[in-house]
Amino acid sequence: MTTVMADKQRDICDLREGDMEIRPWADLHIDILNEIKGRLSLFDQFRFRGVCKPWRLAKHGKPAHKLPWLMTYDLEWDNNGDILSNCTFHCPFLNKTFTYEHKIEEERCGNLFAASFCASKYGWLLLQRSEKAFVYHPLTKEIIKLPDMGINFNRSTFSSIPTLPDCVFFAVQTKTKNKMLCIKTCHHGDLRWRKHIYCGFKLAIEDVVYSNGTFYCVFSGGVLGAYSVAFEEWKLLTDTTPILDVRSEIRMVESDGDLLLVYPSLRFFHIFRFDWSLMTWVEQDSLGNKALLLGCTSYSISAEKETSALADKIYYHGHENTFFYSLKTHESHKCSEFYPWVTRRAPEKIWIEPPEV
Numbered sequence: 001m002t003t004v005m006a007d008k009q010r011d012i013c014d015l016r017e018g019d020m021e022i023r024p025w026a027d028l029h030i031d032i033l034n035e036i037k038g039r040l041s042l043f044d045q046f047r048f049r050g051v052c053k054p055w056r057l058a059k060h061g062k063p064a065h066k067l068p069w070l071m072t073y074d075l076e077w078d079n080n081g082d083i084l085s086n087c088t089f090h091c092p093f094l095n096k097t098f099t100y101e102h103k104i105e106e107e108r109c110g111n112l113f114a115a116s117f118c119a120s121k122y123g124w125l126l127l128q129r130s131e132k133a134f135v136y137h138p139l140t141k142e143i144i145k146l147p148d149m150g151i152n153f154n155r156s157t158f159s160s161i162p163t164l165p166d167c168v169f170f171a172v173q174t175k176t177k178n179k180m181l182c183i184k185t186c187h188h189g190d191l192r193w194r195k196h197i198y199c200g201f202k203l204a205i206e207d208v209v210y211s212n213g214t215f216y217c218v219f220s221g222g223v224l225g226a227y228s229v230a231f232e233e234w235k236l237l238t239d240t241t242p243i244l245d246v247r248s249e250i251r252m253v254e255s256d257g258d259l260l261l262v263y264p265s266l267r268f269f270h271i272f273r274f275d276w277s278l279m280t281w282v283e284q285d286s287l288g289n290k291a292l293l294l295g296c297t298s299y300s301i302s303a304e305k306e307t308s309a310l311a312d313k314i315y316y317h318g319h320e321n322t323f324f325y326s327l328k329t330h331e332s333h334k335c336s337e338f339y340p341w342v343t344r345r346a347p348e349k350i351w352i353e354p355p356e357v
Contacts (some may be wrong), residue, residue, distance in 0.1 A: 010095045046123045065090050068324065070341055073117075073125070073138065087138040090341040091354070093306075097341060099306055102141055118276075119157040119215060120297045120352050126158055126169070133171070135162045142342040147192050151182060157215070157297065159229070164188065168229050170215045174205045183227055183234065194226075195290045198234055206250040207298075211257065220251045222261055222281055226272065243271055253292055253299035260284070262292060262314065266331070269314050269325045286327055295351045311339055319351045 014328035022213055045060070070090040078084055083103065088098045115127040115134075124324030125136045132148045133156065146169060169186040171193070181201035184193040203219035210216075215227045227234050239261040243250060248263040261272040261281055271292075272281035292309040293299040296319065297316045303311035322339040325332045334340075342347065 005089075017076050025075050036075045044096075053275075061287065064068060065162070066354070067301065067338070069354050070339060071120075071138070071350045071352045072348070073350070074341060085138070085141070089352070090339070095143055095340065101144055114210045117296045117348060117350055118155070120157070120295070120350050124158075124162050125350070126156060128153065128156065133169070144185055147182065147190065147195060151184070153182075153184070154205045157208050159210045159215075162188070165356045168209065168303065170210070170227070172205050172208060172217055174201065174219070176202050176204055181234075185227075185232075192230075196232070196234065201209055204332060207252040207253050209298075210257070211254045211259070214252075216259060216324065218250060218261060222250070223274065224259070224260070224281075237274075239279045242283070251294050251298045253294075253300050255290060255292075255297040260292070260300065262294060262298070269327070271314075273329075287314075293351050296332075297351065299351055307338075315339065320344055322349065 028223065069092065072088045074086045074346050076086055083353050084101050085103075086099060086101050088097055088099045092102075115129040117125060118133075119126040123139065127134055127136060131149045131152055133149055133153075135144045135146070136142070137156070142163075149171060151171075151172045151173050158167055158168065158169045158259060166189050167188040171184045173182040173184075174180070175182070179202040181198040183196040183198070185196075186193045203221070203223055206218050206220060208215055208217050213229050214235075215229070217225045217227070219225070220243075221307040222243045223239050223241060224237045225234060226237055238303050242261070243263055245263070245265050248265055251262045253260045253262060259274040261274070263270055271284045271287070273284050274280075275282045289302065289304050289308070289311050291301050291303045291307075291313050292314045293301065301307070301310070303309070310324075310329045314327070316323055316325070320342050322335045322341065323332050324335055
């Protein structure tokens with residue numbers, strides 16, 4: 001099949017047995033889309049997907065690697081006064097960065113200005129601005145507004161891809177002075193949040209993760225609670241407080257069904273695993289063939305074969321650099337092999353799962 005461009009209409013003409021079929025660019029035959037996409041570089045394939053919805057139907061290539069990427073996000077105005085969404089991605093295996101920029105409607109970007117990142121999962125970002133929340137896909141440009149919260153929540157996350165019917169959004173707020181814990185949930189398609197209040201709770205929320213139908217909340221010192229989505233039930237799992245340094249920023253990570261607690265103390269990192277038989281935290285001195293990536297959403301990744309150099313390390317962000325802490329040497333270093341990306345006066349760095357191309 002031969003294709004030509006009509007000069008005036010800039011449409012695609014399919015030549016079949018002497019008959020000419022005019023097609024707009026947004027309606028190219030899937031075989032043509034696959035052929036074009038297969039000739040593009042990895043980064044250009046992402047741009048290809050962002051041209052229009054029909055072009056996303058082109059077959060997915062093999063994922064480069066499953067290592068999370070790094071991302072920064074910013075909004076800016078161009079010389080024409082248009083508002084641009086500016087996302088910069090760093091691919092660890094290629095050690096390359098690319099910027100994905102697109103215009104965004106003014107009425108939609110009002111939500112994005114001054115919004116803070118709450119979670120990053122499945123290539124989607126959950127953002128909060130005051131009492132408003134929404135999810136945003138930086139490559140497909142999709143924005144899904146959530147119902148108004150009614151409160152300025154402390155921590156939040158979501159269970160699955162936001163466009164799937166089983167997705168549940170979860171937000172938690174603690175008021176230590178009032179000794180109150182407020183949990184809100186919003187299922188896909190809900191018009192309002194469901195509110196659950198628990199009194200007599202005076203600890204501050206530190207982090208929240210989702211695993212197998214349950215949202216787990218860790219509070220000051222390491223106190224752990226769980227909220228079951230199916231039963232809409234909250235319970236305290238342990239009031240053990242292994243963390244004595246109240247200044248430490250606590251991160252919780254789900255790792256193949258395990259719950260890990262990570263916090264820095266002076267120049268060292270400490271890791272605890274929740275022991276379900278003892279219902280308490282047990283300190284760990286090794287991650288084995290895994291690595292942890294700490295951020296607004298933290299990840300546990302397999303570190304074998306091509307990624308074995310990441311094993312038994314904790315990765316975290318500084319002001320300009322990303323660092324790793326080795327559990328073998330108990331020392332921190334700037335990243336040089338993986339994630340060496342240096343950003344100067346840039347917005348917050350976020351871990352993001354690489355989307356399919």
